[in-house]
Amino acid sequence: MLFYLLAxxxxxxxxxxxxxxxxxxxxxVAQRLAERLRFTYIDTGAMYRAVALWALRQKVDxxxxxxxxxxxxxxxxxxxxxQVRLNGEQVTEAIRAPEVSLAASKVAVIPGVRRxxxxxxxxxxxxxxxxxxxxxxxxxxxxxxxxxxxxxxxPRERVRRRLLELQAKxxxxxxxxxxxxxxxxxxxxxxxxDSPLSxxxxxxxxxxxxxxxxxxxxxxxxxxxxxxxxxxxxx
Ligand code: DC
Numbered sequence: 001m002l003f004y005l006l007a008x009x010x011x012x013x014x015x016x017x018x019x020x021x022x023x024x025x026x027x028x029v030a031q032r033l034a035e036r037l038r039f040t041y042i043d044t045g046a047m048y049r050a051v052a053l054w055a056l057r058q059k060v061d062x063x064x065x066x067x068x069x070x071x072x073x074x075x076x077x078x079x080x081x082x083q084v085r086l087n088g089e090q091v092t093e094a095i096r097a098p099e100v101s102l103a104a105s106k107v108a109v110i111p112g113v114r115r116x117x118x119x120x121x122x123x124x125x126x127x128x129x130x131x132x133x134x135x136x137x138x139x140x141x142x143x144x145x146x147x148x149x150x151x152x153x154x155p156r157e158r159v160r161r162r163l164l165e166l167q168a169k170x171x172x173x174x175x176x177x178x179x180x181x182x183x184x185x186x187x188x189x190x191x192x193x194d195s196p197l198s199x200x201x202x203x204x205x206x207x208x209x210x211x212x213x214x215x216x217x218x219x220x221x222x223x224x225x226x227x228x229x230x231x232x233x234x235x
Contacts, residue, residue: 001229014039014129014228015144017137018220020151021186021197022101023158025208025216029151030133031081032217037131037224042079042124044134044141045104047117049095050077050086052103062106069112077120098173098181105185108135109192136195138203147227148203149220157209158182 016033020026027043034041051072060067078085084092094100107113114136121141124130132141138148153161159179166173189197199205204223208216 001225013125013127014146015125015142016131016220016224017142017145017148017200017203018131018133018151019135019137019139019149019197019199019203020133021158021189022182023162024151024153025161025213026133026151028213029208029216029220030131032213033220033224034131036217036221037129040124040128040130041081042121042130042132043084044117044121044132044137046079046084046095047075047077047120048108048113049100049104050084050091051075051113051117052107053091053095053100054086055107056100056103062103065110065112068107068110069116072107072113072116075116079124096169101185102181105188109188109194111194114194135189135197138200139198140195143200147220147224148200149223150199150203150205151216152205152207153209154207155179155183155186 016037016039018026018030018033027045030043031041033039051068054071054075055062055068058071060071062068076085076087082092083090084095086095095104118136118141121132121134121137125132125142134141138145138150159175159182162182163173163175163178166178186197206216206219211219
């Protein structure tokens with residue numbers, strides 16, 4: 001499959017779109033897929049988080065749509081494996097703080113912020129084949145993506161995963177408070193007027209609740225094989 005993909009990539013870039021709610025496993029799975037396929041991994045949530053971090057630091061109110069759009073347009077966001085930079089500063093850890101998660105979900109409601117961020121995402125995919133994960137990749141950013149996956153998991157499992165992630169970083173969070181925060185964020189991400197989280201009609205639904213990361217990766221690779229490489233195998 002790799003040979004076929006490399007040949008394909010010399011003629012056009014491939015887009016593998018992965019959408020789904022927080023804690024569904026998108027980031028880990030998308031990173032592994034990008035490694036296996038030798039594509040560029042793009043975490044679009046990190047872009048909204050970077051804009052939100054800047055807004056928090058500048059004390060911009062989450063209702064100030066004009067200022068927030070300006071920040072999103074001006075933000076220089078660089079994504080490299082395992083690293084996020086905002087205007088040259090390393091913000092990889094800072095954008096994962098719980099208050100930034102909530103603020104990201106709020107700035108992501110604003111159409112001007114989305115326009116600016118989506119333009120950056122499309123520009124990246126114009127230069128390379130990508131595994132891009134977020135909420136609106138298969139529906140809005142790349143409605144013609146080669147492969148679309150909607151990755152989901154039961155809410156309790158998603159909370160459990162996020163809790164483990166935070167605990168691994170030494171952060172103390174009460175499970176009930178985290179569940180509430182995630183529910184609030186999911187509700188806002190799914191109900192906003194502009195580009196809400198939803199499954200594209202041609203996306204494949206994958207429930208990761210009872211699967212290991214490797215099982216999810218293999219499931220998606222099979223779909224890539226079917227849709228992009230005419231069933232050709234790896235190696
Ligand atoms: O994937 P994440 O949890 O890091 O994303 C942070 C927030 O950004 C999330 O609450 C919703 C928003 N987001 C979005 O609206 N569209 C995307 N493509 C990616 C993230």
